Amino acid sequence: MMAADQTVDGVPPSLSAKVVGSFAYLTVRDRLPTILTKVIDTIHRNKNKFFEEYGEEGIQAEKQTIGLLSKMRNELQTDKPVLALTDTLQDAEYWNQYLQKQQKLQGDEESVSWFKSPWLYVECYMYRRVQEALWLNPPISDYDVFNEGKTQSFFESQQAMMALCTYLEGINKNMEDLSKNQLLEHFNKLLQVSLWGNKCDLSISAGQDNSQKTSPIDSLNSLQPFILVNDSNMVWSTLISAQRPGQSEKTTAVRVDIVLDNAGFELFTDLVLADFLVSSGLAHEVHFHGKSIPWFVSDVTANDFQWTIQQTMAANHKWMSKNGVQWKSHLKEGVWFYHDHRFWTQPHEFCDMAMDAPDLYATLQGADLLLFKGDLNYRKLTGDRDWDYTVGFSTALQGFGPAPLCSLRTLKANVQVGLQPGQGEKLGSQDPDWMTSGKYAVIQFYGSKSEQKD
Ligand SMILES: O=P(O)(O)OC[C@H]1O[C@](O)(CO)[C@@H](O)[C@@H]1O
Numbered sequence: 001m002m003a004a005d006q007t008v009d010g011v012p013p014s015l016s017a018k019v020v021g022s023f024a025y026l027t028v029r030d031r032l033p034t035i036l037t038k039v040i041d042t043i044h045r046n047k048n049k050f051f052e053e054y055g056e057e058g059i060q061a062e063k064q065t066i067g068l069l070s071k072m073r074n075e076l077q078t079d080k081p082v083l084a085l086t087d088t089l090q091d092a093e094y095w096n097q098y099l100q101k102q103q104k105l106q107g108d109e110e111s112v113s114w115f116k117s118p119w120l121y122v123e124c125y126m127y128r129r130v131q132e133a134l135w136l137n138p139p140i141s142d143y144d145v146f147n148e149g150k151t152q153s154f155f156e157s158q159q160a161m162m163a164l165c166t167y168l169e170g171i172n173k174n175m176e177d178l179s180k181n182q183l184l185e186h187f188n189k190l191l192q193v194s195l196w197g198n199k200c201d202l203s204i205s206a207g208q209d210n211s212q213k214t215s216p217i218d219s220l221n222s223l224q225p226f227i228l229v230n231d232s233n234m235v236w237s238t239l240i241s242a243q244r245p246g247q248s249e250k251t252t253a254v255r256v257d258i259v260l261d262n263a264g265f266e267l268f269t270d271l272v273l274a275d276f277l278v279s280s281g282l283a284h285e286v287h288f289h290g291k292s293i294p295w296f297v298s299d300v301t302a303n304d305f306q307w308t309i310q311q312t313m314a315a316n317h318k319w320m321s322k323n324g325v326q327w328k329s330h331l332k333e334g335v336w337f338y339h340d341h342r343f344w345t346q347p348h349e350f351c352d353m354a355m356d357a358p359d360l361y362a363t364l365q366g367a368d369l370l371l372f373k374g375d376l377n378y379r380k381l382t383g384d385r386d387w388d389y390t391v392g393f394s395t396a397l398q399g400f401g402p403a404p405l406c407s408l409r410t411l412k413a414n415v416q417v418g419l420q421p422g423q424g425e426k427l428g429s430q431d432p433d434w435m436t437s438g439k440y441a442v443i444q445f446y447g448s449k450s451e452q453k454d
C-alpha cells in the first residue's frame with residue numbers, strides 16, 4: 001500500500017499537520033478549534049432568535065447542534081479518526097467515498113485522523129461537519145453560522161467600495177474615448193484591486209475583522225513590489241486574442257469565469273472587475289462560481305451573492321447604487337450568471353476535477369479565461385503539496401487546465417510555485433512569514449502550450 005506522504009512520480013507529499021510546527025500543524029492545532037468555538041458561540045447567541053422562530057424545537061436544535069460541534073472539536077483536538085458523514089445531503093456519499101480512498105491509501109482507518117491526514121482534506125472536512133451538525137437539526141439546517149461576519153465585513157468596507165464605484169464611473173463615462181493603452185491600464189488596476197481584495201478573508205484571522213478601510217486604487221502603487229509573479233500581460237493577451245473572429249472556435253461571445261472566494265470587500269472587487277470586463281467589451285459573458293454551503297468562514301454562497309447586489313443597489317451613494325442596478329440587470333439579461341457545484345466544497349485537488357466532476361470540468365471548458373480567486377483555490381490548483389518554489393505552475397497543476405487560467409491570490413498558506421531561483425529563499429530570510437501573512441501576492445497564469453512559461 002502506498003503511504004500518502006511519499007513522493008510519487010515527482011509529486012511531493014501533501015501538506016499535513018503531522019509536520020509538527022508547520023503552518024498546517026498550527027492551523028489544525030490553534031486556528032480550527034478557535035473557529036469552531038466561534039461557531040458554537042454564534043449559535044448560542046442566537047438561541048432566542050431560534051426560539052422566536054421555531055419555539056421549543058429551535059432551542060432543542062441549538063443544544064443538539066452545539067453538542068455535535070463540541071464533540072467534533074474534541075475529536076480534532078485529540079487527533080481522533082475522521083468519521084464518515086451521517087447526514088442525507090447530496091454530497092455525503094462522495095465524502096464517504098473520499099474517506100474510504102484515504103483509508104486505503106493509509107492502510108488503516110486510525111491513520112486517517114485530524115493531525116495525520118492531508119491538511120487540505122481535514123480542513124475542508126471540518127466545514128462539511130459544521131454543515132452536518134446543522135443539517136441533522138432541521139429547524140436550523142439552513143442557518144449560515146458565518147453570516148454575521150460576512151455582512152459586518154461588507155459594511156465595514158463601504159468607504160472603499162464607494163471609492164471604487166466612483167473610479168468605475170469615471171471609466172465607464174469615457175469608455176468610448178479610451179485608447180487601447182488606457183484600457184489596458186484600467187484593466188491592470190482593476191485586476192490588482194481584485195487581487196488585493198483577497199487580503200480580506202475571515203478564515204486566516206479566525207473571524208477577526210479584516211476589512212478594507214482605505215481607497216483601494218490609491219494603494220496599488222505601493223503594493224506593486226509585493227506581487228511576486230505578475231503574468232497580467234498574458235491574461236490581457238488571452239482576452240484580446242479571444243476577440244478575433246476566426247481565431248477562436250468561440251467567436252460569438254468572449255466568456256470569463258470567476259471562481260469566487262470571499263464575500264465582503266473581495267466579492268465587491270470581483271463584481272467591479274466583471275462590470276469593467278463587460279462594459280469595455282473585453283468579455284460578453286461572466287460566469288461566477290460560488291459555494292453551495294457556508295465555507296472557510298467568509299466564502300461566497302448564493303445568498304451572499306444576491307445580498308451583496310441588493311445592498312449595492314440600496315447604497316446611499318449615487319455611483320454605488322447605479323452599479324447595483326446594472327449588476328442586477330446583467331444577471332437578469334443573461335450577461336452574468338451565478339453557479340454553484342458540490343465540487344467546490346469537496347476536498348479534491350483540481351487535477352481530480354475531470355474525473356470526479358466531469359460536468360463542472362466541461363462547463364469550465366466553455367470559458368475563454370478562468371480567474372481563480374484566493375488562497376484555497378491556489379492550494380487546490382497546486383494540490384496543496386510541498387512543491388519546490390521553482391517548480392513550474394503547469395507542473396503543479398498536474399494536468400488541470402480546462403481553459404486558460406489565472407490565479408489571483410494573496411499568500412496565506414505555505415505552498416508557492418513558479419518563483420525564480422533563489423527568490424523564495426531570499427524572501428524567507430527577509431520575512432519569515434512571507435507565505436502566510438497575506439502581504440505578498442501572485443497573478444499566475446497558465447495557458448496553452450505556446451503561452452505557458454515553463
Ligand atoms: O479565503 P482564502 O484566500 O481562500 O484563504 C483561506 C485561508 O484559510 C486557510 O485555508 C487556512 O485556514 C489558508 O489557506 C487561507 O489562509
Ligand SMILES: [Mn+2]
Pocket residue numbers: 201203261262296298299374376
Ligand atoms: Mn476564502
